[in-house]
Amino acid sequence: MGTISSAFSIISGALDADQAALNVVSNNVANANTTGYSEEVPTFEQSQTINVNGKTYGTGVSETGATSLRDRVLEQRLDQQQQSASASGARLTALNNIQALFTPDSGASSSTAGDIGSDITKFFSSLSSLEAEPTDSSLRLNVLSTAKTLSGDISNAAASLHSQQAGLDQDTTGVVSQINSLTTSIAQLNQQIQAASPSDASGTLEDQRQQDLSDLSKLIGINQVTTANNGVQITTTSGQLLVAGGVSNQVEGGIVNGVTDYSVNGTDVTSELASGGGELGGYLTARDQDIPSALSSLDQLAYSISTSVNAQNNQGTDGDGVTGSTANPLYIFSEPATVAGSAASMSVTMINSSQIAAAGAGKGTGDNSNAVVMANLAKQSIVNGQTATNYYSSFVSSLGSTVSGVETENTALNASVTQLQSQSNALSKVNLNDEASALTTLERSYQAASQVFSILNTIIQSALNLGESTAVS
Amino acid sequence: MRVDPSYVTNLVGALDQTQVNEQQLSSELSSGVSVSSLSQNPVASGENVLLLNHIQQDDSFTQTSSLVSGKLQVADTALSQVVTQLNTAISLATRANNGTMNASNIQSISKQLAGILAEVTTLANTSYQGQYIFAGSQSSAAPFSTSTSTTPATTTYSGDSSVNYLETPNGQSIQLNVPGDQIFQGSGTSSVFGALNNLIADYASGTVDTAKAVSDTAALNTSLNYVSQQRVTIDNSLTQLTAASEAVSSDQTQLTTVQSNLMQADYATVSTQLSLAETQQTALISVIAQLNSTSNTLFSKL
Numbered sequence: 012m013g014t015i016s017s018a019f020s021i022i023s024g025a026l027d028a029d030q031a032a033l034n035v036v037s038n039n040v041a042n043a044n045t046t047g048y049s050e051e052v053p054t055f056e057q058s059q060t061i062n063v064n065g066k067t068y069g070t071g072v073s074e075t076g077a078t079s080l081r082d083r084v085l086e087q088r089l090d091q092q093q094q095s096a097s098a099s100g101a102r103l104t105a106l107n108n109i110q111a112l113f114t115p116d117s118g119a120s121s122s123t124a125g126d127i128g129s130d131i132t133k134f135f136s137s138l139s140s141l142e143a144e145p146t147d148s149s150l151r152l153n154v155l156s157t158a159k160t161l162s163g164d165i166s167n168a169a170a171s172l173h174s175q176q177a178g179l180d181q182d183t184t185g186v187v188s189q190i191n192s193l194t195t196s197i198a199q200l201n202q203q204i205q206a207a208s209p210s211d212a213s214g215t216l217e218d219q220r221q222q223d224l225s226d227l228s229k230l231i232g233i234n235q236v237t238t239a240n241n242g243v244q245i246t247t248t249s250g251q252l253l254v255a256g257g258v259s260n261q262v263e264g265g266i267v268n269g270v271t272d273y274s275v276n277g278t279d280v281t282s283e284l285a286s287g288g289g290e291l292g293g294y295l296t297a298r299d300q301d302i303p304s305a306l307s308s309l310d311q312l313a314y315s316i317s318t319s320v321n322a323q324n325n326q327g328t329d330g331d332g333v334t335g336s337t338a339n340p341l342y343i344f345s346e347p348a349t350v351a352g353s354a355a356s357m358s359v360t361m362i363n364s365s366q367i368a369a370a371g372a373g374k375g376t377g378d379n380s381n382a383v384v385m386a387n388l389a390k391q392s393i394v395n396g397q398t399a400t401n402y403y404s405s406f407v408s409s410l411g412s413t414v415s416g417v418e419t420e421n422t423a424l425n426a427s428v429t430q431l432q433s434q435s436n437a438l439s440k441v442n443l444n445d446e447a448s449a450l451t452t453l454e455r456s457y458q459a460a461s462q463v464f465s466i467l468n469t470i471i472q473s474a475l476n477l478g479e480s481t482a483v484s
Numbered sequence: 485m486r487v488d489p490s491y492v493t494n495l496v497g498a499l500d501q502t503q504v505n506e507q508q509l510s511s512e513l514s515s516g517v518s519v520s521s522l523s524q525n526p527v528a529s530g531e532n533v534l535l536l537n538h539i540q541q542d543d544s545f546t547q548t549s550s551l552v553s554g555k556l557q558v559a560d561t562a563l564s565q566v567v568t569q570l571n572t573a574i575s576l577a578t579r580a581n582n583g584t585m586n587a588s589n590i591q592s593i594s595k596q597l598a599g600i601l602a603e604v605t606t607l608a609n610t611s612y613q614g615q616y617i618f619a620g621s622q623s624s625a626a627p628f629s630t631s632t633s634t635t636p637a638t639t640t641y642s643g644d645s646s647v648n649y650l651e652t653p654n655g656q657s658i659q660l661n662v663p664g665d666q667i668f669q670g671s672g673t674s675s676v677f678g679a680l681n682n683l684i685a686d687y688a689s690g691t692v693d694t695a696k697a698v699s700d701t702a703a704l705n706t707s708l709n710y711v712s713q714q715r716v717t718i719d720n721s722l723t724q725l726t727a728a729s730e731a732v733s734s735d736q737t738q739l740t741t742v743q744s745n746l747m748q749a750d751y752a753t754v755s756t757q758l759s760l761a762e763t764q765q766t767a768l769i770s771v772i773a774q775l776n777s778t779s780n781t782l783f784s785k786l
Contacts, residue, residue, distance in 0.1 A: 018707050038487075106523075107521075107523075109520070110521055110522045110523060113522060114520065114521060115519055115520075115522065115529045115532050115533075115747065116524075116532065116536055117515075117516075117517045117520075117748070118749055120617075128533040128536060128537065129536060129540065132536065132537045132540045133540060133544075134539060135541075136540060136541055136544035137544075139541070139544060139545065139548065140544055140548045140551075141653065142548070142648070142649075142650050142651065143548045143549075143551045143552045143555075143650060143660070144551060144552075144555075144613070144615070145648075146614075146623065146624070147613070148562070206584075207516070245594075270542065312526075329537055341731065370621060371646075374621040374644070374646050375617065375619075375620065375621030375622035375623065375643070375644055375646065376621065376622075376623065376624055377615055377620070377621040377622060377623025377624070377646070377648070378620075378621030378646045378648065379648040379649075379660075380646075380648070380649075383649060383651055385686065386506075387651065389541075400533060400534060400537045401534070403533055404530040404533035404534050405530065406525060407522055407526075407529050407530055407533060408522075408526050408529060408530030409523075409526070409528075410522055411522030411523050411524075411525070411526025411527075411529050411530070412523075412526040414521075414522060414523035414526075415523040415526055418523055429494060429497070432488075433488040433491070433494065434488075436488040436489065436490055437486040437487055437488045439485060440488065440490060441489065442486075442487070442489045443781045443782065443783055444781055444782040446783075447782035447783045447785075447786060448782060450786070451786065479525075
């Protein structure tokens with residue numbers, strides 16, 4: 012039924028559609044810099060045709076809404092890379108703090124104080140110097156002073172590591188509270204999206220949820236699965252359920268052995284979280300792996316030096332003629348009970364330098380044989396099968412390698428995140444040139460429709476004037 | 485083909501990176517150290533610990549050896565004076581034994597020998613910085629004392645036979661002392677003090693039992709040779725010490741060079757890199773400024 016009035020309604024439908032599309036384009040331009048906003052494309056659909064007496068008549072166009080341009084798979088890949096990049100980034104920061112405690116001695120005379128390697132050497136050298144003149148009180152005082160420097164630097168390093176560990180612990184608590192609020196928000200969005208647009212990926216709710224998901228990925232390692240009704244199910248990389256439909260499970264922390272352990276639904280997942288990725292994974296790895304490893308190396312070093320030197324000093328005769336014994340031991344350092352904790356508690360307990368047993372047992376005070384043996388402890392494998400200096404050298408070397416490895420990994424991951432981000436932006440971010448050309452197209456199409464409207468108006472005017480002598484305008 | 489509309493952000497990221505590079509290079513230039521953290525060169529950091537250990541040990545030995553050589557010199561000087569005294573004693577005894585002297589001359593020789601004994605005792609009780617050097621490990625008390633309650637008088641040694649060694653960084657042991665009993669009391673027949681005391685007693689009355697006096701003079705001669713031999717030990721230690729010091733000194737110089745090459749910044753390389761980073765930064769800034777100008781979008785043409 013191709014009447015003029017039906018043509019009018021088709022054209023007004025077209026004008027409406029163009030207006031709606033212009034709305035979408037303006038929305039795009041307005042949100043060009045909004046984080047997480049993906050470009051929307053208006054969808055034009057031909058309206059249902061009408062069939063009258065075997066003839067088909069079209070009924071125009073309608074704008075059925077806007078589709079967001081997004082690639083779910085690309086976004087997931089980006090999120091996963093973000094997880095790994097954040098994890099290595101957080102771990103790298105913590106590792107840099109650890110390695111700052113062991114800056115290499117440049118060897119210049121004004122080099123940084125507190126280098127443990129130099130302290131070890133100076134301590135054993137002071138014993139070598141004592142060989143020359145075992146009764147010299149200034150040489151004896153020097154032995155005690157180098158011992159104090161060594162024990163001071165080791166115990167300071169251990170104390171710093173402990174406080175860094177506490178700092179990381181606090182960081183994890185902060186991250187976990189952020190995670191909990193994000194999972195709650197995602198669960199709510201799931202419900203809202205399910206109600207609003209269960210069948211297609213569009214809309215600002217979708218954008219918000221994606222933004223939350225990508226923020227969450229930076230914080231914790233997750234796997235996401237799209238469920239029925241456009242929902243998203245989130246589990247940790249080790250399989251603990253965080254969000255399912257409209258329900259979110261909180262990550263709870265509790266103090267165990269002085270550090271905070273985390274559990275989901277009652278299951279302790281701290282070690283899985285550490286290897287799972289995200290900032291939380293990075294912090295937990297540094298807190299539970301890197302720092303304890305450095306501490307245990309320092310403990311081993313402190314324990315071996317303290318016990319070996321103490322034992323040897325106790326086997327000689329000191330400057331007062333007293334020979335060491337088990338009842339009244341002549342100990343220079345405080346004797347540690349266990350390896351664990353011996354670095355933090357390393358200290359010099361000897362007050363009188365005359366108690367340094369330079370002479371062999373039973374010899375006169377001018378003898379230096381015990382001083383020779385004590386000085387030679389520097390060349391003996393007293394720490395886990397290595398000399399003290401070699402042990403420290405391996406320690407710094409391996410710490411440096413670990414940090415360097417994480418640095419390299421971090422750079423590579425950040426580069427890949429940047430690349431994926433570019434790809435994602437190319438697809439979803441508002442391109443102002445595209446919007447400008449869309450705007451021009453819609454403008455022209457609106458012009459064309461309104462031109463048709465004027466023409467139809469003229470036609471009706473002519474129709475109304477058919478067979479009449481007076482004109483109606 | 486689609487393009488990332490925010491590619492300028494990536495350029496800004498690159499600009500930040502060049503600034504970080506510049507900072508790092510400038511700090512390297514100002515501190516002179518190329519490895520300022522373990523991760524910059526883990527192997528070098530480990531090597532550095534070992535090299536510094538060696539260098540510091542060498543340095544400590546150099547200082548110790550100058551302490552020790554002073555003491556050895558004193559011992560050597562004392563022993564050379566002992567030899568002089570004993571030579572005088574032998575020539576006195578030989579004159580007394582030739583039978584041409586009268587009783588009062590012989591008695592005066594006895595007194596002169598007593599004087600030499602006192603002198604040798606003082607030399608045997610030499611101390612260096614408050615410690616008696618010929619007393620073995622009992623260095624806080626004078627080792628030799630003579631008691632005139634017997635005839636002939638007896639000189640007793642209150643030290644022990646302990647010998648101290650100094651270890652060099654290469655593991656050599658250098659003997660630092662010779663105990664007094666070894667030098668002056670030898671093994672029975674070559675005892676310096678024994679021979680002197682006997683000779684003093686022999687000439688004290690003015691009449692000489694020639695056979696005994698001659699055998700005592702021979703004993704004194706033997707003991708003199710023995711002292712000279714012990715002196716050689718001290719001289720050997722001095723030689724060893726000098727050689728060790730020189731070796732250690734050149735070792736230290738070499739190792740210091742190696743350590744410097746390992747850890748110090750190469751100024752030429754760093755300066756070049758710094759200028760490259762600056763050039764890159766300037767270039768990036770111009771590119772960003774150019775791209776950001778507002779006439780670059782289609783909107784400006786509408």
